[in-house]
Amino acid sequence: MLPESLVGDEIVLSDCVCRACNNALSILDATLLDFEPIAMLRTVHGPMTKKGRFPPRARFRELDVEKVAPRGIRVTEKTGRRATTREELPDGTVRLSMQVTGRRRFDPVPLARAVFKIGLGLVAHDAGPDAALAPRYDRARDFVRGQGSMPNHLLMLTTSTPHESVTTWWRPTDGSTVVAIDIFGVAFAIELDAVPFGLSPEAPRDHIADYWLGEEEP
DSSP, X not given: OOOHHHHTTSSOOOSSSOHHHHHHHHHHHHHHHHSHHHHHHHHHHOOOOTTSOOOOOEEOSSEEEEEEETTEEEEEEOSSSOOEEEEEOTTSOEEEEEOOOXXXXXXXXXXXXXXXXXXXXXXHHHHOHHHHTSGGGHHHHHHHTTSSOOSSEEEEESSOOOOSOEEXXXXXXXXOEEEEEEETTEEEEXXXXXXXXXXXXXXXXXXXEEEEOSSSOO
């Protein structure tokens, strides 16, 4: 399921993953949380930790962003290049714009494994562990464990409006299981079955990043 640090402990899966596997796959949760767009929005909108602290700061090459009060954000610039622009709006509010660079090279495969792990967790939560263990999801489970490629795509919106919620959606059919996940405005879509994702003609392709996860392009 979704990492507890994103949604709290209201949704918990029991007896679905052994302790050893759960520990081994915890690195995927860290990969998702460290993905810079999510790290930034988690700092702003994420829940308090179990110890009553604000979420961890988001770190970029040019600056760090941390929450210091319920409605207070501190931005610490670390280089000589100014990465923020402050604009006072007519209604008295302030718009802060940032141009930042991630600290590591983007690799879609670990991020996709984290998203597929959430997708399988949704199936197990809503339809039961046996449904998530069905043969149709063998390739997805192997992919999550790092034991093979997935002949499919990771789709991600490149333009969105940040918000304070985390939402999920999935729809199974005879040969397809589409999963959509929206984390504070960072939205993904995957196909859990081992078939290429079919985008509808109406999909806004100009705002979708498409990462093929198989060994060869279809």
